[in-house]
Amino acid sequence: MRYIRLVKDKSARQIMLGIAIFSLLLLLVIGLSLFLKALPIVKEKSLWVLLTSGNWKPFKGEFGFLPYILSTLYVSILAIIIALPLSMLTSIYLCTYASKSIRRIFEPVIDLLSGIPPVIYGVWGSLTIVPLIADKIAPHFVEFSSGYTVLAGGVVLAIMILPLLVSVLLEVFRALPKEMTEASLSMGATKWQTVKKVMLRRSVSGIIAAIVLSVSRAFGETIAVLMVCGNIPLVPHSLFDACYPLPALIANNYGEMLSMPSYESALMLGAFLLFIIIVIFNGISRLTLNQIEKRYSL
Amino acid sequence: MKNIGAASLSENRVSDYNEITLRKLPASHSISIRDLNVFIGNNHILNDINLTIPEKSITCIIGPSGCGKSTLLKTLNRMHDETPDVRIEGEVYVDDENIYGNNINVIDIRKKMGLLAQRPCPLPMSIFDNVAYGPRIHGLKKRKAINQTVIQYLQYVGLWDEVRERIRTSASSLSIGQQQRLCLARGLAIEPEYILGDEATSALDPISTRKIEEMFLKLKEKYTVILVTHTLRQAKRIADHIVFMYMGRIIESGPTEEFFNNPKDKLTKDYLSGSFS
Numbered sequence: 001m002r003y004i005r006l007v008k009d010k011s012a013r014q015i016m017l018g019i020a021i022f023s024l025l026l027l028l029v030i031g032l033s034l035f036l037k038a039l040p041i042v043k044e045k046s047l048w049v050l051l052t053s054g055n056w057k058p059f060k061g062e063f064g065f066l067p068y069i070l071s072t073l074y075v076s077i078l079a080i081i082i083a084l085p086l087s088m089l090t091s092i093y094l095c096t097y098a099s100k101s102i103r104r105i106f107e108p109v110i111d112l113l114s115g116i117p118p119v120i121y122g123v124w125g126s127l128t129i130v131p132l133i134a135d136k137i138a139p140h141f142v143e144f145s146s147g148y149t150v151l152a153g154g155v156v157l158a159i160m161i162l163p164l165l166v167s168v169l170l171e172v173f174r175a176l177p178k179e180m181t182e183a184s185l186s187m188g189a190t191k192w193q194t195v196k197k198v199m200l201r202r203s204v205s206g207i208i209a210a211i212v213l214s215v216s217r218a219f220g221e222t223i224a225v226l227m228v229c230g231n232i233p234l235v236p237h238s239l240f241d242a243c244y245p246l247p248a249l250i251a252n253n254y255g256e257m258l259s260m261p262s263y264e265s266a267l268m269l270g271a272f273l274l275f276i277i278i279v280i281f282n283g284i285s286r287l288t289l290n291q292i293e294k295r296y297s298l
Numbered sequence: 299m300k301n302i303g304a305a306s307l308s309e310n311r312v313s314d315y316n317e318i319t320l321r322k323l324p325a326s327h328s329i330s331i332r333d334l335n336v337f338i339g340n341n342h343i344l345n346d347i348n349l350t351i352p353e354k355s356i357t358c359i360i361g362p363s364g365c366g367k368s369t370l371l372k373t374l375n376r377m378h379d380e381t382p383d384v385r386i387e388g389e390v391y392v393d394d395e396n397i398y399g400n401n402i403n404v405i406d407i408r409k410k411m412g413l414l415a416q417r418p419c420p421l422p423m424s425i426f427d428n429v430a431y432g433p434r435i436h437g438l439k440k441r442k443a444i445n446q447t448v449i450q451y452l453q454y455v456g457l458w459d460e461v462r463e464r465i466r467t468s469a470s471s472l473s474i475g476q477q478q479r480l481c482l483a484r485g486l487a488i489e490p491e492y493i494l495g496d497e498a499t500s501a502l503d504p505i506s507t508r509k510i511e512e513m514f515l516k517l518k519e520k521y522t523v524i525l526v527t528h529t530l531r532q533a534k535r536i537a538d539h540i541v542f543m544y545m546g547r548i549i550e551s552g553p554t555e556e557f558f559n560n561p562k563d564k565l566t567k568d569y570l571s572g573s574f575s
Contacts, residue, residue, distance in 0.1 A: 189405075
């Protein structure tokens, strides 16, 4: 009896180790297979040209990824710039100021928002945000804009990642020890002082983790952005230029790519680049998190 | 890297602040509780509490777990405001002012009460900033005055010599006993009139406990100290007055000696003899 227990424990451990290694391998396998598929185009042209050229003419055999890479970065960064302050204030309010009844209404709504399919955000964005930008906002800044722009992509993406950010941040703020906020309040600090000086300080690493999660999501978001960002392979020079992020490129051209071998390889390179961007981004943020945790010795 | 720490708080200046000047207390300086009832949800936690707490002395609230000791303490600095579902009836007069009356600013009430919690809870900042936190949130801006306050109260709790070299490092690096003294210094730095301790030594080792107890004895010369404790021996050692609570009621209260030597109520006798705890 005692013996069987030990065998079960040992084998459970081995099996779980195997599964953990498998999920790690998946990452490598995905990366490797994308890389192998992308290899022909990298051999044909130099990687430097592929990354820095702005010309995208598949039928002439020119594949410049710069517009796609920049579009992906611009739209995602814009989205986080818009969404972060809004989500911070929302979650701070819900966590510290809101009464129980308000929370009972808001929190399910936020969960619901994150469950809405991206295509609905896309349709809504192209029906409301795009005309709003084209008719009301863009004329103040540029002569003409179709509305299908970096700005539209950023706004729609911001709205999409907002519920995710809010719910993660709520978890982060709730994880704070209650004694800590009470210590601050008992000294006569207002709630806002407690938020600024204790809550946010203590939650820095959690906030960064929330940003990483939502930006990673933003990098990969395809359909909603595709529907509002214009899809023109040119480097965007302002918020009111059209753009063409990597996921949109892949999704739009996946069907026709089989006709030309170099085109297929180029799209695979696009996928690989997206993969690398996300890996690098996560790596950098992991390092920053470690630094912050060291500095505040949390 | 900012490393102002020990360097700018130079040694010759330190000696100037050795004498501690605590704030003058108002003429009327007492707490009296009248017909206090506290409900949390549908539970009647405190039942008809009537109590006057003598000034400049240590009052220990004792009783078995769940008798409402901590709840009573929390009514004194209105910390129940932060929890939903709490209903409070009755009056609590602090310095002749009903803190549950109209037109009361909670911040003013809390500023009068220095709270020492059960577990030391340093704020996520340096040792210096922890003590400076209170004065800063109440509007003290001058660097010199802040330095002075911090040194003064760290000295008062006997922590200054232990931490002067690392005053800019994170407070969580201190031992738990040091953390509790830091929290006391932090509470004193807002210049309260009352010290509230919620089982403030229950997480500490015997030596740190004795240090904190000695602090309380020193503090009662200038402050009114109200402690919740579950160790009878501690109450015996340091209290001037004892309040014994059971099931949300005050069963008996009085001067320490009389309370321990000549308890009147049968429940008190049973509790003191250890029949229940």
